[in-house]
Amino acid sequence: MRTFMHGAAVWDVACPRQPSQVAGLTMAGFRVRDLDALRMVPHPAVTLLLEFGPGAPVLDCAGGRQQRGSIVAGPGFGSGGAVRARGENVECVQVRLSPVIARAVLGASPADLDGAVVSLGDLWGREASRIREQLGEVPSWQGRFALTDALLARRYEVGARVDPEVAWAWHRIVRSRGMTRVDGLAAEVGWSRKRLWSRFRSQLGLPPKRAVRLVRFDHAAHRLVAGGSAAEVAAETGYADQSHLHRDVMTFTGATPATVADEPFLAVDDLAWPSRHGTTAWTSKATANGSRRRVPGSRPRTGRAG
Missing domain, CATH: 1.10.10.60 (Homeodomain-like)
Structure with missing residues (x-):
């Protein structure tokens, strides 16, 4: 774990030693003692935030709406600068999902999020609480990454693919x-x-x-x-x-x-996210159903990835 210092921001940051089993999925771990009104800047990925620490992060959204705890946010979430994150003693695994794999992993289309944020509990029910407990029981960040990756890979395997x-x-x-x-x-x-x-x-x-x-x-x-x-x-x-x-x-x-x-x-x-300049958090080398990569400019065949 390394320390990130930027102005008044001081965060502990951890990265997985191994890439995910699922192309288009990346993770990072954060431990923040005092998260003070962090502006959420939109990016081209679906965000899955799995919190497990003693303090839960709070998102202050437009219109006075708030979200607490583990959340899912669609691509472009935070547009307009209306969303801020805050909290004390926050510990979480943040996952960035390419929109191409998000439907399979989440069990719902990113379109259902409509660029907004929803509670993971609303999306996954009791499974969200079980994940929180399991992450809290694992003593190391690499163990938490392995647990998260295994869970999301299982969901991806049985989930619906995009065209x-x-x-x-x-x-x-x-x-x-x-x-x-x-x-x-x-x-x-x-x-x-x-x-x-x-x-x-x-x-x-x-x-x-x-x-x-x-x-x-x-x-x-x-x-x-x-x-x-x-x-x-x-x-x-x-x-x-x-x-x-x-x-x-x-x-x-x-x-x-x-x-x-x-x-x-x-x-x-x-x-x-040290790999963002190579294989980024929102693209992958594989096509949606895991087949070989299509050469850009070639015409795909209907119903096939190749």
């Missing part, structure tokens, strides 16, 4: 870092635009155009954290100009690029 065409379109968007022209995706998979848009939204939880914006924003936000100027980042990440970047950052976070560049939620990624 391979939908998975391919998602991977194309992610590999391009949000600089893919969405109008061409349907033609590339051999579907009508209406069919792809409908299936993409119902299975992954957001329409292709928003997926492109979210993936591009995430890449730009991390470039800002790495020290790039707004002008440089806008040019590198496909924005028309600096004003375009500013508008997108404000839409997703409710803050300026300069403020976002100093967000602990983003700055911790290099420590908590």
Whole structure:
């Protein structure tokens, strides 16, 4: 376990020594004595937060709504900067799921989350309480990661897969870092635009155009954290100009690029998610049903992954 220090934020962070059994699933462990109004910054993954410590995290959402304890949040959760996390003596395993595998793991489509957050207890019932107890009984972080991975891998094996065409379109968007022209995706998979848009939204939880914006924003936000100027980042990440970047950052976070560049939620990624620049938390090398990877630009066959 390593210590993350960023301004007033001091967190203990643990990472698994082994990759997950499931491509598109990554984890990190956090121990935070005093979590003080952390802005939740949207990213292109489904978030599963499994808490087990003496203190439960609290999410303050728009309209005064709160969520406590273990939660599930859809891709883009926190848009507008309206969600803050806080708590004392928080211990948790945070899981990031590619939207392509989220339906199988969760037993529900990310579309059911609608970019919001729900209690894990509401989704999994008593199983959520059992997981909390089991994590609390394991004495090491590597043991907790192994327990979590085994549980989620079992759920994935029996869960429903997304259409391979939908998975391919998602991977194309992610590999391009949000600089893919969405109008061409349907033609590339051999579907009508209406069919792809409908299936993409119902299975992954957001329409292709928003997926492109979210993936591009995430890449730009991390470039800002790495020290790039707004002008440089806008040019590198496909924005028309600096004003375009500013508008997108404000839409997703409710803050300026300069403020976002100093967000602990983003700055911790290099420590908590060291693989994000390789195989990221929201894509995978496999297609949705575990078959061999499709070569980008090839036309998939209906009903098959290859």
